[in-house]
Amino acid sequence: MRLCVALDLPSSKENLELASKLKEYDIWLKVGFRTYIRDGKEFIEELKRVNPNFKIFLDLKLYDIPNTMADASEEIAKLGIDMFNIHASSGSLAMRSVMQRLSKYPNRPLVLAVTALTSFDNSSFKEIYEKGISTKAEQFAKMSFESGLDGVVCSAFESRAIKEITSKKFITLCPAIRPFGEDAGDQKRVATLEIAKDELVDFPVIGRPIYKDKNPAKKVKIILNKI
Numbered sequence: 001m002r003l004c005v006a007l008d009l010p011s012s013k014e015n016l017e018l019a020s021k022l023k024e025y026d027i028w029l030k031v032g033f034r035t036y037i038r039d040g041k042e043f044i045e046e047l048k049r050v051n052p053n054f055k056i057f058l059d060l061k062l063y064d065i066p067n068t069m070a071d072a073s074e075e076i077a078k079l080g081i082d083m084f085n086i087h088a089s090s091g092s093l094a095m096r097s098v099m100q101r102l103s104k105y106p107n108r109p110l111v112l113a114v115t116a117l118t119s120f121d122n123s124s125f126k127e128i129y130e131k132g133i134s135t136k137a138e139q140f141a142k143m144s145f146e147s148g149l150d151g152v153v154c155s156a157f158e159s160r161a162i163k164e165i166t167s168k169k170f171i172t173l174c175p176a177i178r179p180f181g182e183d184a185g186d187q188k189r190v191a192t193l194e195i196a197k198d199e200l201v202d203f204p205v206i207g208r209p210i211y212k213d214k215n216p217a218k219k220v221k222i223i224l225n226k227i
């Protein structure tokens with residue numbers, strides 16, 4: 001398992017301070033929509049200055065027509081980040097176009113597909129996709145695997161089943177992790193690190209349990225010891 005810390009603080013300064021506290025660790029950092037829109041690629045450069053070995057996951061969840069997605073993916077590849085994501089519901093053609101466009105980059109970033117957003121409950125999900133979340137998440141995972149993606153964003157509770165129908169090597173990145181049963185906040189189905197391990201999660205994504213802790217560096221150390 002590789003720990004991915006969500007940099008979800010409200011300002012660039014606070015996110016950089018958090019990154020500095022964690023600079024001695026071999027970790028991934030998740031840069032989301034809000035941060036990237038506000039702080040742009042300079043923020044990525046600043047993170048790399050804090051520690052050039054930080055791995056960066058750009059969580060932009062692209063969804064558009066195939067050509068536009070491929071164009072955007074190419075620009076993302078030029079940023080020197082290590083992983084990003086697109087929506088599986090953008091379709092096989094869009095996913096294949098992205099992978100084909102990136103194939104000219106020998107050190108291309110890993111590409112993950114978002115299966116189901118965790119904000120959906122089953123009935124609001126069905127309104128759009130007509131099937132239940134876990135059935136559809138597995139179908140999206142299979143589609144993403146067949147389109148050449150590297151993995152998916154999914155719930156820890158879907159990770160094992162997804163690997164069974166795709167490949168053990170197909171990456172699962174899972175938010176809603178509460179390492180030792182901390183407060184769930186707005187997350188619905190939370191998993192502990194113990195569960196994440198059992199479910200073969202590759203990347204647990206952890207935000208609040210780390211940045212809301214009074215000693216984030218110590219918390220990361222404890223988490224790394226556990227995984």
Ligand code: C5P
Nearest residue numbers: 006008117118175176205206207208209
């Ligand atoms: O603070 P917490 O550990 O709940 O943070 C989880 C992170 O994962 C947040 O950045 C959240 O936006 C993100 N995320 C999520 N569910 C998804 C995709 C991303 O919670 N399906």
